[in-house]
Each structure stands twice: as structure tokens, then as C-alpha cells.
Amino acid sequence: MGRETKKTQGAAYAASGVDIDAASRTVELIKRKARATFRSEVLTDIGAFAGLFQLSGYKEPVLVSSVDGVGTKVKIAIALDRHDTIGIDLVNHCVNDIFTCGAEPLFFLDYIAMGKLVPDQVESVVSGLSRACSDVGCALIGGETAEMPGLYASGDYDLVGFMVGVVERGNILDNRSIQAGDAILELPSSGLHTNGYSLVRKTFNVERSTLNTFYPELGRTLGEELLEPHRCYYPKLKRLLPRIKGMAHITGGGLIDNLPRILPDGLCARIEAGSWSIPPIFALIQQRGGVDQREMYRVFNMGIGMVLVCSPGHVEEVIASAPEARLIGEVTEGRGKERVIVS
Numbered sequence: 630m631g632r633e634t635k636k637t638q639g640a641a642y643a644a645s646g647v648d649i650d651a652a653s654r655t656v657e658l659i660k661r662k663a664r665a666t667f668r669s670e671v672l673t674d675i676g677a678f679a680g681l682f683q684l685s686g687y688k689e690p691v692l693v694s695s696v697d698g699v700g701t702k703v704k705i706a707i708a709l710d711r712h713d714t715i716g717i718d719l720v721n722h723c724v725n726d727i728f729t730c731g732a733e734p735l736f737f738l739d740y741i742a743m744g745k746l747v748p749d750q751v752e753s754v755v756s757g758l759s760r761a762c763s764d765v766g767c768a769l770i771g772g773e774t775a776e777m778p779g780l781y782a783s784g785d786y787d788l789v790g791f792m793v794g795v796v797e798r799g800n801i802l803d804n805r806s807i808q809a810g811d812a813i814l815e816l817p818s819s820g821l822h823t824n825g826y827s828l829v830r831k832t833f834n835v836e837r838s839t840l841n842t843f844y845p846e847l848g849r850t851l852g853e854e855l856l857e858p859h860r861c862y863y864p865k866l867k868r869l870l871p872r873i874k875g876m877a878h879i880t881g882g883g884l885i886d887n888l889p890r891i892l893p894d895g896l897c898a899r900i901e902a903g904s905w906s907i908p909p910i911f912a913l914i915q916q917r918g919g920v921d922q923r924e925m926y927r928v929f930n931m932g933i934g935m936v937l938v939c940s941p942g943h944v945e946e947v948i949a950s951a952p953e954a955r956l957i958g959e960v961t962e963g964r965g966k967e968r969v970i971v972s
Contacts, residue, residue: 656774659752662759666769671736673770680770682736682793689798693732695723698789701826705855707784708837712750714858715788716757718823721861722880723792724765725935728863729876729891731802732794734767740789741774744781754788757858765863767792804875804891804938811874812944813888813898813958815905816866816951818934822859824881825914825928829855832918846909854910862935865951872946875938879930886927888936889968897963900971904957907932926971933957 660675672681684690699718706715716739724734739758741751751774762769781787796802821829833839833851840852847854866873875891888898911932915925925931938960939947948954 659755662752662755663769663771666759666762666767668735668766668768671768671770675771677771680736680738682768682770684735684795687795687797690795691798691801693727693730693794693796695726695792696789697722697726697823698787699823701830702821702823702855703786703788704830705826705835705840705852707786708835709840709852709856711852711856712753713757714856716754716759717761717858718757719788719790720758720761720765720767720792721859722823722878723790724761724767724794724861724863725859725878726880727792727794728866729802729878730794730796731800731870732796733867734762734765734792734794734863736768736770736793737762738770738791739772740791741772741786742777742781743775743786744778745783746774746776750786754786758790761861765861800870802870802873802875805893807874807891807893807896807938807960809896809960809962810941811938811960812941812956813900813960814937814939814944814947814954815933815957816860816862816935816937816954817906818879818908818930818932819860820854820857820908820910822880822930822934824883824930826855828918828920828928829914832914832920844913846913860934866935866937869947869950872943873937873939877936879933879936881928883926883929883931884933884936884971885923885969891936891938892960892968895962895964896960897965897968897970898958899961900958900969902971905932905955 663675670683670685672683699715702718703715706712720737723737727734741754759769841850843850877887877891879887884900892898911925911929914920937947937954944956
């Protein structure tokens, strides 16, 4: 759909807390940013009731979709009044999700809901969305901005994204070829990405003064660390798809819950502790919050953003193409309750 806002006519609506003029200004501010991401397949302009995308160039196209949010990471952005990276988080999270099937991102839609519409704030959010979409050749084809006083407090907002991609039916990464003896590699995260922020906020009781505190072990302020954008792995890994048997995006649930999602029945993953670098933010959270080690591995990514499974013979080629990748374990036979063993 085109960029829309909830609006009606009349001063009574403004008195209820919904500013129609602000909604119109917001649309004008963000049109250019959205149009800059358009691909040749986009057939509609911003403002239409629906977005049209002409799919071509595929023999047996399979559409791949994902929807997600950024959780309470928005509370950090709000506390620091910095909104230009939260959209990057959202797009990259969704791209990574559909990429685990081998899909190319086609177009993206966003939904922003807030208590009081602030045009410049929305423009800042959309600037991050458009930048991340442009980085992967994805069209920001439309969205919705809803001003809902009474449901959201003034200053609060929520952000949700919808991604649609495509993959040839014969190229779907379905994980069925994974077998015992296969290698498990990781690509590092850039920090927390978009998970665990409710626990972080409880641990640090975050306010602007707390977020602006410099931590030597982080090399920057807590706020700068917590707003570090979610990494996107699509550009780095797309050329390696023929060598990859499976990918797991390590989000909420960490290694413990996400890696089993790609393992066929009868297989488990043995991970070598210490085989990858864990960023200092995780030790800081664990110490300050008194969080159990297993809970840390279930709530946070612990420095791993994406897990790859490939045959042992392809490990060197993968690392040569993605030098940040590290071998961290292997797939083994096992039918126990524990399907990911870190030791």
C-alpha cells in the first residue's frame, strides 16, 4: 500500500489528540526516501491504496514472507531521542529471516504506531528503513503511520515490518540435506541486535543519564552499544548459497532455541565453548543482572548473529568468502531433549 495515516476531517478530531495536518506533513517528508528504494518492478507511487510489484525473471518463483518488530529496543531510541537506526534494525532482521530460506528480498512495508505524531521523528525512522532497504536492493513500497492517543503515551511508538522475498522452488534452502558430521560456523553479531531489551532495561533501569554513561569495557556509552544496528548477512552470504545446507538466524531464544529449528530429526549440534568471541556487553549484563549462564544463551545471541551448516569440505571456501566466519562445532547424531550442547 502507499504511505497512509489514520485521519478524518474536523477540529473535533484534533481536540481528541489526532493531528491531521501533522499526518500530511509526515507523508510529504518521507515520500522521497521511500521512492529512492524503488525497483523497476514497482508499478505504483507512494499514496496509492495498495502497492503493486511485477514479479518476473523466475521459472518457479516461491514467495517468502516475514513479519517482525524491534521489541522494546524502541525505548532506548526514545530515551536518547535518536531514531535513525531503529529502522535499520527492523529491515535487517526481516531480511535475515527470509534469507534462511535462500530468498532474495523484494519489497518491504512498515507500520508505525504512536501516541503523538511527530513528523521529524517519523522521517528519522523512515530514513533508517530506506537506507537498509537500499543496501539490499529492496523496495520500501509502502506503510502505515497511526496516531493513537490513549493507546500509546505521548512520545511512545512501536515499529513493525513486513518483508516479501522470492526464491526459485529448486533453490529453497530446506535443511533436509544436513547430516551428522556437517560443520557449524557462525557469523558474529554486532551486539544484542533486537532481542533481550526488556531484561537489559530491567538490569540497568535505563534513563538518559544511564545510557550516556561511558563503559571502558565497551569503549563507548551504554546507549551507543545498545543502539548498534542489527547486522544484515544477505550481501555477504548470498553468493555462498550453493555451499550452504542450512542457516539459522540467532534471535530471541538464542542458540538453544533457534539452531534446532534447522536440524532434521535425530540430529543435534555440539558447540565448542570459547570458539567464538563474545562481546563484552553480554558479560556486563550477566554480572549486573545476576543472570544464569543458560538463561543468557536463551535470551541473547551471545555474539552469534547467523549460524551456517555446510559440509566439512566447504568450510575453507566459506571462510575465504566470509573471513569473519568461525568454525564453532559440528552436527552429531542424538535424540535427547538437549539438541544444542555447548561444552
